[in-house]
Amino acid sequence: MTIIRLKYIQKVKDRYGKYRLYFRRPGHQSIRLPAQDDARFLLAYQEALAKTETIERPPVPKTLAYLIDLWIQSARFMSLGKNTQTNYRRLLMSIQKAPYADDYVEHFQTLHLRRFVAEFADRPAAANHRIKLFRMLFDYAVDDGWRADNPAIPLKRYKEKADGAETWSDEQIKQYEEHWPSGSVQRRALALLLYTGQRRSDVVRMERKHLRGDIIEVTQQKTGTSLMIPVHPNLMAELLQAPENGNFLQRSNGEAFTANGFYMRFKSWRDAAGLPDGLSPHGLRKAAARRLAEAGCTAHQIAAITGHATLSEVQRYTRAVDQEKLAREAMKRIKCN
Numbered sequence: 001m002t003i004i005r006l007k008y009i010q011k012v013k014d015r016y017g018k019y020r021l022y023f024r025r026p027g028h029q030s031i032r033l034p035a036q037d038d039a040r041f042l043l044a045y046q047e048a049l050a051k052t053e054t055i056e057r058p059p060v061p062k063t064l065a066y067l068i069d070l071w072i073q074s075a076r077f078m079s080l081g082k083n084t085q086t087n088y089r090r091l092l093m094s095i096q097k098a099p100y101a102d103d104y105v106e107h108f109q110t111l112h113l114r115r116f117v118a119e120f121a122d123r124p125a126a127a128n129h130r131i132k133l134f135r136m137l138f139d140y141a142v143d144d145g146w147r148a149d150n151p152a153i154p155l156k157r158y159k160e161k162a163d164g165a166e167t168w169s170d171e172q173i174k175q176y177e178e179h180w181p182s183g184s185v186q187r188r189a190l191a192l193l194l195y196t197g198q199r200r201s202d203v204v205r206m207e208r209k210h211l212r213g214d215i216i217e218v219t220q221q222k223t224g225t226s227l228m229i230p231v232h233p234n235l236m237a238e239l240l241q242a243p244e245n246g247n248f249l250q251r252s253n254g255e256a257f258t259a260n261g262f263y264m265r266f267k268s269w270r271d272a273a274g275l276p277d278g279l280s281p282h283g284l285r286k287a288a289a290r291r292l293a294e295a296g297c298t299a300h301q302i303a304a305i306t307g308h309a310t311l312s313e314v315q316r317y318t319r320a321v322d323q324e325k326l327a328r329e330a331m332k333r334i335k336c337n
Contacts, residue, residue: 006045008052009033023048062146064108064137065101068092071140081221083201083259091133105141110151117155124158131155165282167290168194172275179273183241186269189249189262193281195235197288197306200266200281201259206248211239218307225307286317293317 008025021033023045031048034041060066071077072089080088095101100116113134120127134152141147173194180186192203201221210217211231218227231239242248247256257265266281285306292302299314308314 008049009045023052025052028052062105063102064105065096067105067137067141067146068096068101070144071137074140076140079224081201081223084222088133091129095130095133105138106147108138108151110154113152113155117158121158124160127158128160131157165280165286166278167286168279168283169287172279173284173287175275176270176273180269182238185249188238188242189266189269189281190284191235191238192248193284194288194291195232196229197285197292197302199285200262203281204247204249204257204259204262207246208239208242208244208248220307223307223309225309227305227307229305289314289317290321293321 008023010022010024011019012022013019021035021041023031023033025048031044031051033044033048072092077085077088098116100112117127117130117134120130131152134155135150138147138150138152142150173190176190177187180190189203192198192206193200196203196206196216196218198218198220199222202218205221206216206218214231214236215228216231218229219225220227239248243250243254246254249257249262251257251261251265263281270279289302289306292305297318299311299318302308302314302317303311306314
């Protein structure tokens, strides 16, 4: 007697002890089947088999728009900080709307990308952001075998007219401290920004559990860099007055600040201290680097505090301080009449 075994059939015992048959094909939902002695069984089995047949679909065109979709879903993109993901996604969506997004990735050349970036020549920062994204996108394409080279590598960054956030001067820091007393959340916010040199997205997440004696542990949200930062006595004085539980910086209801919420609240604290609009939390990160440079720290020592991935930004502070020091020494050599 020949026994025919049908594929994807599974017998399941229910809570009443009765056996039921299911058609279960990997990657598809289960389909209930009649009993094997039922005349409808074979027809139901054939219908389930046909319903779950894999349909051959044509390959998706390897366009820039499709590459963007894949990169946004990749582990590399998901490893970025939440704020970075949000900013990148906004720019990537604008790139997907451009006519060239429907072109094949393998056809892009450096001169094409240079023209696309040149559309933002009047906004150097926006142009540079696109250069950075193009480099990351085509790196992903190379790794995935879509092409052999990255055409965005030769692109030259635009010189940005502004230096970004304005650095706080020592006089402005003193004015803020004189307005907000020690122990206040406003004073603690300034101390955390100034004496750790971290971004607001990292400062708002700091808690007492991150304090290990005279060291505060930081894992930067944007870069994932882990830092061990010695706590300056001025910062320690403020942290000792912070809430026992939760984040060092809390709203009046005890909840932690979001990065954007903190930015808006800090602006109001700055205004109350009579300081100008251009000063921001990031300006205190710059002030921290400036003070370290003025104290004679090397670029590597400063980066060990601020966590900068490259030394180019840090070296700007050391060069500026060295220039002023050398200029003052040179001027002293000129004799007065």
